[in-house]
Structures are given as structure tokens and as C-alpha cells.
Amino acid sequence: MNANLPMGDWLYDTLPEVYRLRDAEQGYPLRAYLAVLGEQGDALWDEAQRLYDNQFLETCEPWLVPYLAALLGYRPVHEIGPVSQRALAAQWIALVRSKGTAATLEEVARGATGWPARVVEFFQLLSHPQYLNHERAQVHGALDLRNAQRLEDLGTAFDSAHYSVDAGRIVRGEGLHNIANIGLYLWRLRPGPWPRHLALRMGTRRYACHPLGLDTQCFNLPLTEADRRSLAGPQHLPIPLSRRRLHEDLAGYHPRAFRIWIDGIEVDPAALCICNLSDQGAGWAHMPDILVAFDPVLGRIATPASQAAPNRVEVLFHDAFPGDVGGGAYERAAGFAEALAPLVPVNLGDNLQAAIDSVQTGGVVELRDSERFDGAFTIDAAADERIELRAANGERPVLGLTADCTITGAAESEVTLNGLLIAGGALVVPDNGTNALRRLTLRHMTLLPGITADPDGTAQQPQAPSLVIEAPGVLVEIERSVLGGIRAHPSTVIVIRDSAVDATERHHIAFAALDGIAAAGLVTIEDSTVIGKVHARVFTLISNSILDAALDPAGDTWPLAIHAEDTQQGCARFSWIPSGSRVPRRYRCQPSLALGEALRAAKEANPALSPLAIATIERRIVTPLKPAYTARRYGRPGYLQLLTATPLAIRTGADDESEMGLWSHVHQPHRESNLAVRTEEFLPSGLEASHVYAT
Structure with a gap:
């Protein structure tokens, strides 16, 4: 049979010609009958082909990959990024043949985490008396203080100094340099x-x-x-x-x-x-x-x-x-508005404002240089039109504003900004009496927190907002972006996903009305980190986020650091929200979850808890249960990355057991889990391994 032909046609073609001639004289009833039979034949043929393909890891259906791989002892792990279980299983099968070697462990660590890795055998760095039949010329009891590079490498993955035995177990974090210890250094940035x-x-x-x-x-x-x-x-x-x-x-x-x-x-x-x-x-x-x-x-x-x-x-x-957030040269093409026309390219030396004006009736302005474009810019969209101002894929242009950038539009108009780094001024949607802009989208944007900054990253205008929405009824969508504080009209609807709103200090204002005091808007915050106080009319949703805020210890006019006027609408889930905040009903939020469990356990043991005992429990639970970051200033490599010393309830507190906050999508706990599973399979007998974060 010819697999390229439908079964009914193949059956008809194999009939003697006399039957086909008689069938043609009668209007092809036989061919129609064989076509009906052929449909079932085609289904049987496809099923046979599918069963054959499902016998092989390369061609089987995705749901079968773990089952086939399990026949060889493979255990499935979390999918991190674009790597599939099929690729992981195929890699595992190839690595099984070289189990137990340091190079294989390094490859396993890279495949399990998606991060670059280096294996360090700490037992090779132990200082001990030489055995004359097995001399180790590289082992020295004392460090050469004249070797500046070796001194600089101390404590890193390239440390070549030699140490006395540390009897602690590496898997418990008790020490590194022991006879059975292997370190897997990982570069997260x-x-x-x-x-x-x-x-x-x-x-x-x-x-x-x-x-x-x-x-x-x-x-x-x-x-x-x-x-x-x-x-x-x-x-x-x-x-x-x-x-x-x-x-x-x-x-x-x-x-x-x-x-x-x-x-x-x-x-x-x-x-x-x-x-x-x-x-x-x-x-x-x-x-x-x-x-x-x-x-x-x-x-x-x-x-x-x-x-x-x-x-x-x-x-x-x-x-x-740590990830693809803010203005950057990473892949952003999937978020481009491809249907918009015309597309106006802009290079250094071109008139950017003239290009923006040319697409007032709809279109795209694309910056194709990673240069700095200085000036005061205004964006005005016509009725029912959409404008996108974006960086070309793979470029990192900067807008150096000499004044606030104003965005206006007629009825049902939309403006999108994508892939830009903006400093020197704020984005302002003014209320000029005619501004009817419907939607403002910020995607892969950086609005420098503090407007401008010193070379060391210190904000020069730490309390100035980066985004001001004065016009009523605007829908603001913020995705994969970093920005400073926000001031908005009470009717604003704002959605923040995979982003950071950084007011530069916990007691500064991250979100409020235009006067910096009253409530503003309906707010949705998902997988994001907010540094600063928030006063909203309604929290529609707070999910997998960190709202890191506090009242000014020197005196504050705000009654609460996180405050919603209406708590009957919306919900807060799997997030860190300061104690005493006024938010909608919480579900598995910290530190309220840990505090509630501790109080319930204490009351079961002693139903007559005194106020002093309750206060003591609150201090014991709440005080250490706070997020801590590798770096707090924008521009530092580990910006808002949670320290490994951050409590586990925050580092694995999201709904998918990832960390709360901006870098939830990095799935660091999942990578750590994958690594633990894989190293257990490939580690030589009698040795212990643990990961060490180099960045």
C-alpha cells in the first residue's frame, strides 16, 4: 500500500479495470463505498504508525517521555525554560555511560539547572603530608602571598589554596573542605x-x-x-x-x-x-x-x-x-505588534519626535540603535488608533528625557512602549480636558527609579514617581518592567506582572493618588516585587508577590504601609505582605500564615495565652520572616534577587513552590530540586555534593 494515498483511493486503484469502468458508468457508487471503508482503514493505519513511533524516545508523544525514560531509571524533573523532558532524558541516557566523573557532574548540573556550572572536588584542596610514592606538587601547606591571582581567587570556584579538614557535612551547610565533599558552583546571573x-x-x-x-x-x-x-x-x-x-x-x-x-x-x-x-x-x-x-x-x-x-x-x-526583565537586548520579538503599520525606523541622528508624530494615526516607531536619544518627547494617538514606540529586537536604546514625556490620545486609543530605558523624567498621562487615552502598556521597560542616579546608583530624586496617570479611566498594563513610584487617578486600572515597582526605600510611596496620600485605582499585582508604601482603592489580586513596605520610623502621615479602601473585593494569595496591612482576604500569605500556625499551636498547648505571650510569639515569628536581597539599587547585577538566607517560606512560597516576587519566573527552587535529583544519580558512592552560588 502507498502510505501517501488515502486508503479508499488505494483500494479503488487495486480493483480490476473492468469494475472501475462499470462503476464509472453508474456514477461511481463503488468508489464512494470504498472511500467510506477507507476512512476506517486510514484511522487504523495512523494508529499503527503512532504505536510504532511511541516505541522510541525521539518520536514518541510528549506524555510518554517519562514512562519510556523510566524504563532506564530516569526520573522526571521540573521543566525549566525551553528545555523539554525529551531533551533531558536523552541527555541523561548519554551521560549514564560516564557516571562518577567530575566533568559528567558538571554537565549534569548545567542540564538540571540551565545555569553554567563548575565542579570543585574539595578533597583535592585538603592539605596533608605527602606520600613519597604519590607526590602532589601542587599541594602546598602555606599560600604564596606573592601570587596575587591565587589570593583573588580565594573562596571562589577557582580557589587553589589548601585547607585543613572541615568535619561538617556539605549537604547541611556545615562546611566545604571535607574528604567526601564536592561543590557544584552555579552562576545564576x-x-x-x-x-x-x-x-x-x-x-x-x-x-x-x-x-x-x-x-x-x-x-x-x-x-x-x-x-x-x-x-x-x-x-x-x-x-x-x-x-x-x-x-x-x-x-x-x-x-x-x-x-x-x-x-x-x-x-x-x-x-x-x-x-x-x-x-x-x-x-x-x-x-x-x-x-x-x-x-x-x-x-x-x-x-x-x-x-x-x-x-x-x-x-x-x-x-x-537574573532574568529577562526591563529594557534589554534579549529576545522580545514575541511581544511586538506585528500587524501595526507603518513601521518607521529611527537611528541615531534622526528626529525621534518627528517619527513619533508621523504615526499619530497608528503605527510603530522602532529605535534601531543602542544609543541615547535625548530630548523632551510627546506621544499623541488619534481616535481608535494604536501607537507602539519600541526598541528593535537585540538593541538597548536609552531615552534621556530633558522633561517629562507626555502621552495623550483620543477616544479608544492605545500606546505601547517596549524595550526602552528611560531616565531624566517621568511618563505622564496628563488630564488636559481632552485626553481620552484608553490603554497604556509598558512591556520590557525600565523607568529609572529615582528619575536620575549618581554613578554608584544612588537615586537623585528618590521620592519622585516614574509614572503619573492624571487622566481618568486609563487601563495601565506593566509587564516584565522595572520602574519607580506610581501616582494615579482613582479610576485607573493598573495590572502589574513580572515587574518591580521600586520607590527606592520601604517607607517611600510606591503607589498612591496624585497627592501622594489618597487611594488610587484598582490594582492587580502578580509575580512582582513592590518596594514602598501602597494605598489603593481595591486590590483586585495580589499573587506570588512581595510588597516590601514600612512606615517611616521618623514619623509618617500614613496609618498603614499597605492599605486598601475596599477589602470586600479581590484577594491576596501566596504573597509576602507586611503585618498589619489592610488587604482583601489572604490565602497562604506570609508572615500571617506562619504567625497563625504558631498562635494556633500555642493556644492548643495553653488556651489562656496572655497578651505578653502573644506579643512574644509575634516578634519571634514575624521579625525574621522578611525578604532580603542581594542588591537593592537598580544597576547592580543582583537587583532584587532574594538572598539564600531569606526564609524558605518566602523562597518557596509561590503557588508553584517557586519564590515570591519579581524573579518567580526564574524558578530557582525548581532548579535546586532538579539538581538534587540528578546529582544523587550521578554522584560516586560515598561522596556528598551541594550547590554553591557563585553569583
Whole structure:
């Protein structure tokens, strides 16, 4: 039979020609009858083919993958990102043949977590007397204090010092250097490129890599390992670039990790020096006389005094972030409005305001450079039209506002901003009497918290809002974005997903009415982190989020840090909300959940609890149950990333047992669980392993 033909046609074609001729004379009733029989034949054929394909891991249906893999001892794990169970099972089968080796454990850690990894056998770093028949020339009882690189690597995955035995078990966090211990170092931060762009001039012959002048730690862009049987080295990992490592091995990282151009000519490595360009008085330390200086820790460039000041200094480098949030050069094309037309491209030197005005009746303005566009911009959409102002996929443009950017529109109009970093001013939807904008969408946006910032990230206007909605009846949608405080009209409906609203301090105002006191809007907060006080009319939903707020200890006019006027509508679930907040009915929220369980247990033991005993229990439960972050200032690599010391009830408190807050979608607890399952299968007998976060 021909599988490309329907079964009915195949049956009809195999009949003797005399029957087909007679069938044609009578109007093909036989062919119609065989077509009906063929439908069932086709179904049987397809089922037979499906059963055959389902015998193999490469071709079986997705639901069968765990069952087939289980025949070989494979245990399914959480799916993290785009990696499928099929790929994980196939990788597992390939790795089984090399069980027990350090390189295999490293590969297992990478596959289980999706993070770059390096295995360290801590028993190799133990200092002990030499056995003359098995000399270990690399083992030294004392550290060479003249070896600066070894000193810099102390406590990292590349530590080569030798230690006495630490008798604690690594799986319990009791110690690292023991005979049975293996460490799996993981790099959680993802390097992201800043494509080639003009460095910001900070003074005579002084430039910052970041377009806003922020001190920025530069990271390595990992090099693919040529041989997976060897352990990953510094060049294969997204490590923060140190001055000394880059100085001693510049060829290992340049031009992959960073590049510099002076007046259009790329700086040769021989003309480049790596040094410390920290602040020194009104200038920088170690300003060069002959070579171009680069500081990877602060992201600074200095040109030599022996040459004339350049007209243009351009740079390409990489920073790092826990995930794809805010303006960035990561993949964003899925969120683009493809149906909108016309599309107006804008490059450095073009008139951005003229391009925005040209799409007033609908269209897209796309910034195709990772440059800084300075000016005062206004967006006005016609009735029933939609405007999108976006960064091209893979680019990171910056809008340096010289005044607030106003957004207006006629009836049923919509405006979307996508992929931009905005500083110097706020986004304002004014109430001018005619503004009838219906929807404002911020997607993959960064509205710099504090409007402007010093090089160290300190906000210069810490209490100034980044988004002001003065017009009534506007629907605001915020997705995968970072922004400062919000002020809104009471009728505003605002939806915040996978985002950070950072008022720079817990006692500053993150969300309120235009006067900064009254209630504003109907608020939905999902998988987000809010730093600052919130006063809303209604919390429609608070889910998997952290509302980190507190009253000003120096005196506050607000009665509560988190306050909803109407608590009969909406709900709060799987979130951290400060004690004493006025929100809708809570479901498994912290610290109220832990406090309620502790009080119930105490009352079962002693029904006559005194007020003093209750207060003591509250302090004991609530005080330590708070979120803590790797970094609080925007621009730092670990921005709003929860510390590993944060209580487990917060780090695994989301509805899917991920962490609460902005980085819920990173699924860090799931990655840790995957790693524990996989290392148990591949670890040599008698050894113990645990993960150590390098970033």
C-alpha cells in the first residue's frame, strides 16, 4: 500500500479495470463505498504508525517521555525554560555511560539547572603530608602571598589554596573542605550585551560604558567548551571580570567580552591597559599617559593624555541580570505588534519626535540603535488608533528625557512602549480636558527609579514617581518592567506582572493618588516585587508577590504601609505582605500564615495565652520572616534577587513552590530540586555534593 494515498483511493486503484469502468458508468457508487471503508482503514493505519513511533524516545508523544525514560531509571524533573523532558532524558541516557566523573557532574548540573556550572572536588584542596610514592606538587601547606591571582581567587570556584579538614557535612551547610565533599558552583546571573554604542562622556578623556553614567560591573561572555570531558574554566563561565584577571589574560576575553572604538577605530589589545579608574577627588585615579585604560569593575574608559581628546568613544560590553526583565537586548520579538503599520525606523541622528508624530494615526516607531536619544518627547494617538514606540529586537536604546514625556490620545486609543530605558523624567498621562487615552502598556521597560542616579546608583530624586496617570479611566498594563513610584487617578486600572515597582526605600510611596496620600485605582499585582508604601482603592489580586513596605520610623502621615479602601473585593494569595496591612482576604500569605500556625499551636498547648505571650510569639515569628536581597539599587547585577538566607517560606512560597516576587519566573527552587535529583544519580558512592552560588 502507498502510505501517501488515502486508503479508499488505494483500494479503488487495486480493483480490476473492468469494475472501475462499470462503476464509472453508474456514477461511481463503488468508489464512494470504498472511500467510506477507507476512512476506517486510514484511522487504523495512523494508529499503527503512532504505536510504532511511541516505541522510541525521539518520536514518541510528549506524555510518554517519562514512562519510556523510566524504563532506564530516569526520573522526571521540573521543566525549566525551553528545555523539554525529551531533551533531558536523552541527555541523561548519554551521560549514564560516564557516571562518577567530575566533568559528567558538571554537565549534569548545567542540564538540571540551565545555569553554567563548575565542579570543585574539595578533597583535592585538603592539605596533608605527602606520600613519597604519590607526590602532589601542587599541594602546598602555606599560600604564596606573592601570587596575587591565587589570593583573588580565594573562596571562589577557582580557589587553589589548601585547607585543613572541615568535619561538617556539605549537604547541611556545615562546611566545604571535607574528604567526601564536592561543590557544584552555579552562576545564576545571565550576561546580557550592550551592543555597540557611544560611551557617555563624564569629563575630559573620561567615559562611562553605561549610557546613564552608572558604574557597571562587566561580565564575561562564556566561551563554548571544545571538550565536554574537561572542567569549565573562567573563560567558559559568565564571571564578573576582575581587573587582575583581565590584565593577566586579556587575550582570553577580548574581543569576545568587550570592545572599544576611538573615533571609529577599534582599540588594539596592545594599546589597551586594564587598571583601577576609581574616583579620586574631582577626577579618576590612574589616568593613563600613553594607553587607553579600561576598568571592568566600574565600566569606565579613559583615553591617554598623550593624544588629543577623541570625538567619539564607542564600546560593546556585557552586564548581567537574573532574568529577562526591563529594557534589554534579549529576545522580545514575541511581544511586538506585528500587524501595526507603518513601521518607521529611527537611528541615531534622526528626529525621534518627528517619527513619533508621523504615526499619530497608528503605527510603530522602532529605535534601531543602542544609543541615547535625548530630548523632551510627546506621544499623541488619534481616535481608535494604536501607537507602539519600541526598541528593535537585540538593541538597548536609552531615552534621556530633558522633561517629562507626555502621552495623550483620543477616544479608544492605545500606546505601547517596549524595550526602552528611560531616565531624566517621568511618563505622564496628563488630564488636559481632552485626553481620552484608553490603554497604556509598558512591556520590557525600565523607568529609572529615582528619575536620575549618581554613578554608584544612588537615586537623585528618590521620592519622585516614574509614572503619573492624571487622566481618568486609563487601563495601565506593566509587564516584565522595572520602574519607580506610581501616582494615579482613582479610576485607573493598573495590572502589574513580572515587574518591580521600586520607590527606592520601604517607607517611600510606591503607589498612591496624585497627592501622594489618597487611594488610587484598582490594582492587580502578580509575580512582582513592590518596594514602598501602597494605598489603593481595591486590590483586585495580589499573587506570588512581595510588597516590601514600612512606615517611616521618623514619623509618617500614613496609618498603614499597605492599605486598601475596599477589602470586600479581590484577594491576596501566596504573597509576602507586611503585618498589619489592610488587604482583601489572604490565602497562604506570609508572615500571617506562619504567625497563625504558631498562635494556633500555642493556644492548643495553653488556651489562656496572655497578651505578653502573644506579643512574644509575634516578634519571634514575624521579625525574621522578611525578604532580603542581594542588591537593592537598580544597576547592580543582583537587583532584587532574594538572598539564600531569606526564609524558605518566602523562597518557596509561590503557588508553584517557586519564590515570591519579581524573579518567580526564574524558578530557582525548581532548579535546586532538579539538581538534587540528578546529582544523587550521578554522584560516586560515598561522596556528598551541594550547590554553591557563585553569583
